[in-house]
Amino acid sequence: MRSSSPAVSSRVPAFLALACVGFVATAPAHADSEASGPDSDDQDRIIVNGQRASELAGPKGVAPVVNTPRSVVVLSREVIEQTGSTSLADALRTVPGITFGAAEGGNPIGDRPFIRGFDSQGSTFVDGVRDLGAQTREVFATEQVQIVRGSDSTLGGRGSAGGSINIISKLPVAGNFIAGSASAGTADFKRFTLDVNHQLADKVGVRIAALWHDQDVAGRDAVWQRRWGVAPSVTIGMGTDTRLTASYYYLESHELPDSGIPYAYTLANAPGMGTIQSRPIVGDFTTITGVKGHVDRSNFYGVASRDFRDAKTHQATLRAEHDFGGITLRNTSRYTYTDQAYIFTLPDDSQGNVFGTATANPVTGAAGTRGDVLTGGLVWRRANTRYGYTKTLTNQTDLYGTFETGSVKHSFSVGAEFDWEKARRGTFVTRGYLNPSTGVEILSMGSQTSPRCNTATIARYYCASVFSPNPSDPWTNYASDSATTASPVVRSLPIEETQNDASTVAFYGFDSITLLPQLILNVGARYDRFKSTVTPGQSAAATSTFRLSKTNNLFNWQAGLVFKPTRNTSLYASYATSATPPNSLVGEGQDGNQLGSTVTAAALLDSLKVEKTKSYEVGAKANLFHEQLALTAAAFQTDTDNARVTGANNTVEFVGKRRIRGLELTFNGNVTKWLTVFGGYTHLDPKIVDGGSTILTAAAITQTVNGATTTIQAAKTVAVPSVNTGRMATQTAKDSFTLWADLKPVSRLSLGGGAFYASTVVGGYQDNRSAVQDASGVVTVIPATKVLVRSVPSYWRFDARIAYQLTPKVGISANIQNLTDKTYYTQAYTSHYATIAPGRSAFATLNVKF
Template structure:
């Protein structure tokens, strides 16, 4: 580890020459509805015979995970899914389309065991999926290349999504404690086609997509996917989203031994972001004793002052004149491949830039202003003069702001294929990765009442810093002032370059995998990876300093995986596996919730902490069974697992930062994907988790000073107590989840689809009211908690429906209805302040044309 304090020109991005990479994923083979049949190395004669289907069957059926149409696509896919000793879900394009998913978050909600986290900074609005109880924002990949930036991803250029569950830093590098998500892009194919769709629906929903593939010559293929999207949101007042994107790609040498693919992806988004509903109680004003669950303040509410009112599901606390989110993604990729018989050499290079700016309304309850802290408001003294509101019924319109960009330059080289050593068959992959990532961010200069306490009084209400819990008006004529107390109006501007924070990371990696068929019924799967991860942060310049400094750290990560597969038959398997993951400090580069940052000061204590930082370590144990039934048309799997995490950063018993935090996630999973019959297709599964915080560290209490006769006998003292989180359910994770999407075709041209989705209760955070006192001798006493507050959102069922009719061979019509029963439910929960609410019932019709 190295640290440094160096002078730097504020705002200047250092030049970089780093090649980067990440080609990945998984032992998860890819399944497409079109493409040549290529049986993988571990395929038996029975496997190969199962590929003899007619073209008509292919067109009529969804090709499932077990189908080998593209089994070897992806360098690290050294085995078929049925022979991969870990839990893998492949979400095909057909299910994404049928469910009406327009974003990655929409698509992933059809996969059991995935929840979404909320935040207040870093990534409060973008994709933040949790897999098996672990934040997987930094473990999201596009065609095997890490995509760490905070963003909301589209699906118009997505062929399928692969989810690998369990610790998998061996596959993807740093992070990946609970699993990884790999988005497979639409690239040129050997068959010409045009597919266009146009959708229109309730709440002014409009969407147009285009997917064109052309074989320009025998060996040159071109494909372009494009999208335009504009919508409001059902029963969410004022919220809207607009975006457009295009993704062209060109392959030279299509169908030959040597191929060059060039691709570009562009997405531009503009929206009024949805901030959800604040929680009703804080630990300071929650009535009652014992275990108290507080939920978002929705429905009929009575405040501490006795005011009664109703908060409807369409209530929005934001401001049209202030709040916004703008984002763009630019991604350029070049891939070169050459086949040497059964071995392929591939090199992938990519440059990505993500820009994001937002002012995000966070409905803040931190001072008890929602429920209230008193039965009456003060009428005398300074509080009376200010007109402080303590009786509740108000929400502080806290404005979280950010602007910035994330750049990533990546390069990956892979050598993969098959060979035999006597009777033993090997399907291998070895490779190296080099990457450079840089994230720079700042904040807008905007006044929103953050310096006023208590938050809500006559002046802050008059300035619309606080608004009614029951009847907020997003059209309030809010203006920005130079400060919370100034009367001088001023535009919202970006902070100075010297106030910006920059994070950089360099990674060098080597890895190897081998799926070893010891005998037809026994396969050994091995993987090993080494990562050299160097991270640097350049904090803002804080007066009176005039020059910046940088803090650096280097970590060397070694991860491995091993699994054994026993095959009773060619299309079934039993397996056991072990895998590790490592999450180094500053893994997210400040683009998400960074629990183990490098810090932003260079004091002696801060530098000592920088020296002592540890890598968070995770290990997973898993056993399971898989089967491909009905001539490979239905893939089934079941798994039981345990994931343990150690070295989590937390407060130690002496008040210092230590790495003693730990979590344990146990669970079972079952998935199904494919055709039960030619007229019934299903996708989904069930996940049960026991997500437990084994050790949450310690919490500091302050024992007030002892004063006798005006003299301080004992100064205030800090007392450490075990964190309230210890032994409780891990946050932002549901114990039980179930998803089912089914499509029924009663006659040749007509189909009916339906979805049932369940997610159990989730917790955002915990608090208690323990306190500490001391006597004149300095002996401290901890007063036990009389109440423990859990911020939570309840479980829910959601049902969707779809009907589709094929008018001609080239034209089809469909109607989707989402949230069929108009269920009121919450999709994300933050550790404090608020939870995100889902839209109400909506419907849209789609016309699809293909040639």
């Protein structure tokens, strides 16, 4: 049964645009507000990439997009609405070159976008302000989404190795309108949105966006989602030199989370030799004993009575700005609070329980007594749990505008940023008591059992059938695997919770310098002082805690040269850097360079290094057909150094390297007055140049004489290159293509269609190299006979839409998503599972505007 717990969450649209040193188009400012409302003359066409920003550059957007030496995509409100996108993840699937990663750490369910092969979760912004909290973002209050690709810590600060995402919020505009939509469809889909803008007086405007959403998930048993939100805002001084905008954003969501489908094999039980692909097991599947069955795409391996995810976001923003002729001073303050709690089932295959490890089950000894099941056909329902919150307080001041030095024109922006972040998290403990002698938690759900699946754990529904899992199994939490008394699921003790604190002081400056009408130099630099502190959670029996802290000084810069053959075309070359310090995600994602969680980690603090990335890019841009169609092409290379890996001495070293080469083509706008298009193609060559080392252990050599055993050679370790070295980077599609087209054969009728392609995505690699030693202590490395590659296959997905404008104020539309009911996967985790996409769904929408 679905549960609901009202809450208030705020995300404040503060119109501070995330643009780059001339990088990105910014949010529509007050002078353009009439054109951005629902009754605008532009409502039936897609805004050309960067066209409006060329007239209304925001604090960091010092040049129009056609004159910026970077690859930039502006995803408009029109495309979001036409494609039926209801979340940020939905919207971003229309942009080529973006994939989504699955994780097991701080954000296993929320948004984790990868741009150019790099995790960009920590490089997501709302109106130019970092939005770090782990969450699944909505689009009901979104005006547009801006994607800047390439290293851009100069723009946003730490991270941003592959690019950044900036969500532009709906804020008050001139004029009055009321717009609303009501949708209903298959899988019990229901969605209602409201967008009201009212100009109270010549200089005061208010706006409120609201949402209620409820649905099951097409093609998935038991899974459902429900959320609601509201985003009010007010601007005083519209159209004047001095303006004050206050805004608030709240989103509350509840759902039965879905991790997806287990992979077929582990390294130990994968059949055959050489490179073996382990993929999700949808379809016909045969276990190690030859038992055949069919795994339906709808199979859900979770427990409906236990699993849940509740999340809330509160965001409040205050922005003040004043124009001094051609120069503007702007100050933005924001407070954000997010909290999230979940228990979700990870369909675990780690002990070979899916395919099986033996052709017969044991019938003697302890294994026979337990009734161990080794013949496969089962999934362990591992419970991943978390609860916690994040708090952030940000203040940004920007001074931007234009001036001239002789014949040279400058469009500049300088600013300062101060951030304070706090994240605290714990876990739900599926145990009823602590061991009184050790203080160690006694965990249930089979975590203390090996192998996981036996007569008792199957009877308690800890293990489910691969072929026919039942989400409604009557699961009960017990005090331990052997206990018979039910026990409540409780939160961990305060001393067991982990806390991260961080602060940032940053100063930055950008300048777009028009040397000649045909030649523009674009430069920028940023300095950040980032301090991070972690207070690791301790065992329940502990009486004290400790802290680990690290401060990094980051300097990043970018430079680009733009040559303009004509006013609406450009050729460019650019160089940019980024820096990702240790603990950059403050525990809110999968951070490969953490400060640590033990006292011994303190010894590593001084050795921790900042991961550094640099990007080289060349490209061309053109705005055609009276600036109605934007075309871009870019070729680039991104190099990463100092990645954290295991060194040859089995300690942390910062020698990891990655290289991403690629080509991007994008199109956006009106081909004719009756055809608009959005999309592009991306080809990536993502390579792990140096993945560090893997440590193998050669077992000790012993001999037994007259019943006495002695050790001739102690166990030894040897380092070999990581299995990742030289291979394709994970979580990244080599090739991706997106196209959304909207055709108007007659004035009131609109026909839309989408085609989306992504090639194979790899989750992770394993091999079975081993080491042995002889009696003299000589160690020999035995080469791998198997390399296991966990991956999801390539796919094509097709969508369709038809819309008809009944009157100037009333329209209807119908969307069909995943038209062919394609089985495909949106995330490939390193091990265990892949997230499956929804099946075919359809919904109709009534749109009204006054």
